[in-house]
Amino acid sequence: MTTHTAKSTQSPLINMIHRKDVQPLSKDEVQFEIDMCVGCDRCMRACPVPLSSKITIAELNRATVLDQISPQIARFTTECVMCGSCVPVCPVDNHRDLLMLSLKQRLGIDWDGRVDMAPVQSQLPLGWDLSRVLQHLREQPVFQNAQEVPDNYLLHCIATSKLLLLPQGEVILREGEFGRDIYFILAGLVELSLKNADGQSMPISILQRGEYMGEQSMLTGQPRRFTASTRARVLSLQVSEQGMQHLI
Numbered sequence: 001m002t003t004h005t006a007k008s009t010q011s012p013l014i015n016m017i018h019r020k021d022v023q024p025l026s027k028d029e030v031q032f033e034i035d036m037c038v039g040c041d042r043c044m045r046a047c048p049v050p051l052s053s054k055i056t057i058a059e060l061n062r063a064t065v066l067d068q069i070s071p072q073i074a075r076f077t078t079e080c081v082m083c084g085s086c087v088p089v090c091p092v093d094n095h096r097d098l099l100m101l102s103l104k105q106r107l108g109i110d111w112d113g114r115v116d117m118a119p120v121q122s123q124l125p126l127g128w129d130l131s132r133v134l135q136h137l138r139e140q141p142v143f144q145n146a147q148e149v150p151d152n153y154l155l156h157c158i159a160t161s162k163l164l165l166l167p168q169g170e171v172i173l174r175e176g177e178f179g180r181d182i183y184f185i186l187a188g189l190v191e192l193s194l195k196n197a198d199g200q201s202m203p204i205s206i207l208q209r210g211e212y213m214g215e216q217s218m219l220t221g222q223p224r225r226f227t228a229s230t231r232a233r234v235l236s237l238q239v240s241e242q243g244m245q246h247l248i
Contacts, residue, residue: 024105025098033094034061043086043096049242051076064103077103079242115155125165125235133158136186137237139210149247157247162238166230173214173228180221180241182214188234192226206231218244 025033037057044052044060055076063073077100086096117130124133134154143149164183166172172183175195190207204226207213217224218241239247 024101025095030064030099030102033099034064036092036094037061038092040091042089042091043094046085046089047080048083048085049076049079051079060103061099064099069103069107073103074107077107078246080104081245115152115159117155117159120159120163123163128235130155130158133163133186133237136209137184140184140212153247157239157243158237160243160246161240164234164236164238166234166236168230168232170230170234171227172230172234172236173224173226175225175227176223178217178221178223179214180218181238182212182218182241182244183228184212184237184239185209186235186237188236189231190228190234190236191231192228194226201227 039056039058041057044055044057051072055072059070060073060076063069063077069077080100082097082100082104084097086100087094090096121130124130134151137143137154137158138146143154164172166188172190173179175193185207187209190213191203192205192207192213193201193203196202207228213228214224216222
């Protein structure tokens with residue numbers, strides 16, 4: 001895997017639409033805060049991004065000031081939404097969120113770049129190509145505006161997600177289990193069901209092409225409220241919480 005080279009000029013930001021008015025630190029302020037860091041990793045333990053468990057604050061500090069940024073740090077920077085969880089736990093009152101902003105500025109928006117779709121194309125079912133996948137994704141309400149969500153962003157979303165081709169009778173989600181992924185139905189039928197007081201399964205609705213499921217657990221972190229199983233062969237795009245955050 002190749003490293004990323006930091007850009008010398010400020011670029012559009014990754015996952016910053018909700019904090020676009022924040023003021024970045026100067027180069028001297030960035031270096032001062034990194035020098036202040038005691039390396040306790042409390043900020044990384046407080047971070048909700050799953051990849052944070054595999055990165056130390058020392059590695060993140062080095063990447064913030066060096067020209068070369070490893071693929072793992074670049075991915076973490078992309079997935080960071082600057083929620084601020086890292087700030088109150090810092091024993092020296094560092095602005096780790098603003099340090100992340102500095103790193104985001106240097107990386108820019110990676111989804112504007114070219115995406116390698118070869119792995120996806122090799123997994124497409126018979127009769128499907130990328131244009132058809134894009135067409136079916138555009139039927140989803142959140143993806144219908146091509147100006148807000150360009151094709152290239154959707155291609156990156158597809159490349160970082162999973163295309164699931166499932167036979168009839170396959171369980172996709174199970175009531176009571178935890179999960180943060182959302183599923184966009186591209187073809188087929190999915191039955192949603194709940195267990196009654198006697199523990200018997202009761203169908204509640206049928207989802208079809210152009211609909212999605214799993215968003216409630218993604219947003220709240222609560223267990224799945226229903227079981228979802230295929231009523232016919234289904235093609236679905238399984239997108240992680242981080243993938244949706246990045247797309248948003």
